[in-house]
Amino acid sequence: xxxxxxxxxxxxxxxxxxxxxxxxxxxxxxxxxxxxxxxxxxxxxxxxxxxxxxxxxxxxxxxxxxxxxxxxxxxxxxxxxxxxxxxxxxxxxxxxxxxxxxxxxxxxxxxxxxxxxxxxxxxxxxxxxxxxxxxxxxxxxxxxxxxxxxxxxxxxxxxxxxxxxxxxxxxxxxxxxxxxxxxxxxxxxxxxxxxxxxxxxxxxxxxxxxxxxxxxxxxxxxxxxxxxxxxxxxxxxxxxxxxxxxxxxxxxxxxxxxxxxxxxxxxxxxxxxxxxxxxxxxxxxxxxxxxxxxxxxxxxxxxxxx
RNA sequence: GGGCAGUUACCAAAGUGGCCAACUGGGGCUGACUGUAACUCAGCUGUCUUUCGACUUCGGAGGUUCGAAUCCUUCACUGCCCA
Numbered sequence: 233x234x235x236x237x238x239x240x241x242x243x244x245x246x247x248x249x250x251x252x253x254x255x256x257x258x259x260x261x262x263x264x265x266x267x268x269x270x271x272x273x274x275x276x277x278x279x280x281x282x283x284x285x286x287x288x289x290x291x292x293x294x295x296x297x298x299x300x301x302x303x304x305x306x307x308x309x310x311x312x313x314x315x316x317x318x319x320x321x322x323x324x325x326x327x328x329x330x331x332x333x334x335x336x337x338x339x340x341x342x343x344x345x346x347x348x349x350x351x352x353x354x355x356x357x358x359x360x361x362x363x364x365x366x367x368x369x370x371x372x373x374x375x376x377x378x379x380x381x382x383x384x385x386x387x388x389x390x391x392x393x394x395x396x397x398x399x400x401x402x403x404x405x406x407x408x409x410x411x412x413x414x415x416x417x418x419x420x421x422x423x424x425x426x427x428x429x430x431x432x433x434x435x436x437x438x439x440x441x442x443x444x445x446x447x448x449x450x451x452x453x454x455x456x457x458x459x460x461x462x463x464x465x466x467x468x469x470x471x472x473x474x475x476x477x478x479x480x481x482x483x484x485x486x487x488x489x490x491x492x493x494x495x496x497x498x499x500x501x502x503x504x505x506x507x508x509x510x511x512x513x514x515x516x517x518x519x520x521x522x523x524x525x526x527x528x529x530x531x532x533x534x535x536x537x538x
Numbered sequence: 539g540g541g542c543a544g545u546u547a548c549c550a551a552a553g554u555g556g557c558c559a560a561c562u563g564g565g566g567c568u569g570a571c572u573g574u575a576a577c578u579c580a581g582c583u584g585u586c587u588u589u590c591g592a593c594u595u596c597g598g599a600g601g602u603u604c605g606a607a608u609c610c611u612u613c614a615c616u617g618c619c620c621a
Binding site: 274341344 | 565568570572575578579
């Protein structure tokens with residue numbers, strides 16, 4: 233990216249699911265006449281509309297959006313690829329725009345844009361399958377020992393009880409022939425534009441109430457039918473998503489519908505909490521209530537060089 | 539009216555004389571997390587205390603005992619059965 237974008241600003245609107253990001257960000261996008269880049273890792277998938285509370289057709293035609301419905305649930309996509317794709321897009325969009333918006337709640341995806349990630353190779357299906365099978369057959373203790381052997385430094389750092397983290401480290405060791413920890417630098421990349429992080433949050437009780445209500449609304453809008461369409465692909469990672477995975481338990485006959493819907497509410501609340509835990513670490517975020525639009529506008533005017 | 543069963547922390551549910559502030563599960567809270575991340579994982583969850591520990595609890599009241607959630611008496615409530 234050239235120096236020409238150094239006075240440009242990326243407005244990052246983030247917050248827990250259901251807090252009301254879409255509404256306020258549309259108003260701000262219209263005011264600044266800028267497009268919105270989504271950082272919602274599930275709204276990427278065009279098949280998942282209702283369950284991810286994707287922007288409506290009307291909203292999409294009011295403001296130009298990127299990364300909404302751009303991928304299929306069958307696609308292989310990752311955070312690292314997202315970083316590359318978004319950075320390329322931003323450099324193009326900043327030619328015409330002084331201000332751009334990144335809106336969404338997917339923590340690691342937001343960080344990938346704002347801080348960058350190390351260049352870690354993507355894992356081929358064969359390697360993934362190999363370690364997955366090793367884990368299934370020999371258990372957590374075995375893959376822990378393998379990690380100790382292949383990457384003792386990482387072994388001492390990772391959460392060893394978290395099999396996903398252990399597996400991924402092993403996958404990278406396998407592919408590169410080097411310890412995973414050699415590749416991880418942990419260095420933040422400096423972006424050639426300003427980043428303003430706006431956090432949106434509400435009282436916990438209020439947030440949870442909104443989440444609960446939104447789940448009811450999704451059901452009324454036909455979430456069950458939407459999920460049912462992809463029932464045969466329910467094993468896909470992209471469908472291991474709140475709002476879908478619970479309904480598949482119902483369709484598998486394990487839960488009754490009321491229970492499943494209740495679990496969607498609960499899992500949504502937990503997700504919101506996890507998002508907040510992640511965001512709370514980031515001291516660059518300035519927090520607002522989504523209803524205080526005037527306050528946010530005033531803040532932005534102060535922060536953006538205009 | 540009679541008989542039986544039950545009442546334990548936010549909920550469910552173990553515990554039936556000392557190892558009990560009380561198993562376990564759920565819920566809740568807090569946190570970790572550099573690529574399948576709306577994933578995955580961890581800690582806490584009577585009160586006070588940073589820890590050691592102290593204090594108040596197992597429906598209410600009273601009693602037995604060195605010691606009670608656990609035994610006895612009684613009251614209250616709940617469920618089932620017989621009238």
